[in-house]
Amino acid sequence: SDKKNLWLILSGISFFLALLSKENAITFLAIIPAVLWFFTAARKDDYIRTLAPVLGAAVLYLVIRYNVIGYFLSSGKEITDLMNNPFVEMRLDEKLATIMYTLGLYLKLLIYPHPLTHDYYPYAIPIMNWGKWQVWASLAAYAGMVAIFFRGYKQKTVPAFAILFFLATISIVSNLVFPVGTFMNERFIFISSAAFVMVLAWILVERLPVWLPSRIGLPLGLLLAGVIVVGYGVKTWNRIPVWENALTLNSAAIKVSPNSARANTFMATALYQEYRATDDPEEQKKILGDMGIYIRRAVDIYPAYFSGLTMYVGVLAEEFRYDNDLDKLLAGFRRVFEQRDYLQFIDQYLDFLDKQPQYSQKLTEFYIQVGYQIFWQQRRNKQYALKYLQRGLNLMPGEP
DSSP states (O other), rough: OHHHHHHHHHHHHHHHHHHHHOGGGHHHHHHHHHHHHHHHHOOHHHHHHHHHHHHHHHHHHHHHHHHHSSSSSSOOOOOOOOTHHHHHHHHOOEEEEEHHHHHHHHHHHHHSOOOSOOOOTTTTSSSOOOOOHHHHHHHHHHHHHHHHHHTTTTOOOOOHHHHHHHHHHHHTTTSSSOOOOOSOOGGGGGGTTTHHHHHHHIIIIIHHHHHHHHHHHHHHHHHHEEEEEEHHHHHHHHHGGGGGHHHHHHHHHHOOOOOHHHHHHHHHHHHHHHHOOOOOOOHHHHHHHHHHHHHHHHHHHOOOOHHHHHHHHHHHHHHHHHHHOOOHHHHHHHHHTTTTSSSSHHHHHHHHHHHOOOGGGHHHHHHHHHIIIIIITOOOHHHHHHHHHHHHHOHHHHHH
8 A cells, every 4th residue: 555655765764774873773774674574474575675775775775875985884905003993902712712702791781781881892801711711602693593593483482583683783793794893892782772671671571470479470570670760870870970081081081991901091181180289289290290191001901002102202292301310211202113213203202302402412311222123223215314313413423
């Protein structure tokens, strides 16, 4: 009928808008026919008519995406930056074990959402292997879900549908299809959590009255639902203040993700804003000490982290204002040069130091070391090696 055709057209439009909003919606290409199977008596023609508009919307979206950014879903290029592909330093078995571990964490957080963090960058999640029991526990949980699905899909049970819904929607953010830029993220399972809620409601409202006497089962289910709502509500309420500003957010994250290079860098950056906002010298000194701890931990975790190194140089410069320890400053700069040939802020600071005659001898020795380090030891950019050697010659033209 015309009314049904209108709804089909609207479904295609809605699906297209969903894809433009969040590409994860493409997983509904599996969920929509599953809905027809589990909850209707649809015939073959019904599947074709229902899927035609959403498939058309998906094709249109992928064509637009390809024409705008040059690829469909994955870029097809190897990502070698650890902060955009956390698995680059892992063997294949370690990668698969770590992914399996994170999939288990998702299940745990759905049931018991604590502790929470916004940062799961390297190495908030440690490199895992198949000798860890947590990896096998996660694998067993997912294998159990798959078994439940195959036992129940012919009978069209709610748990079977919920499992299909969960696995379909989590697949695209699991790092199994393509890297998503981080080990995991709590927001990634927002859609998948609907499956968890579905099963929870099914157990509390439908199954408990069957498993227990009806006069006990239903009231108990409603009581447990109330307890769960209150518990999750309290957790939500307590979590809200964390998002007040950068300092509160990163102070909370660093407690849960102390081994994340990104969390430590962002914590140092948030503290830097506090450092600039106060005029109290003692308070500034204390904040600077904390900044130094976090940013050094960041570059210890990921020595080549560009944002971390940039912040590290800034902290070194501020520390030099207090202690005038040129040896410590230059040792820090050399640590940066081990990873990067050039950072603009270092050059700007060296321009300032070059104008101080009392530093000429140490600076010249530093420039010789850096030039040798960049060109001879690391076989990197000779342009920068010559640049820093020239700096030394400018300070001490007669230096052999």
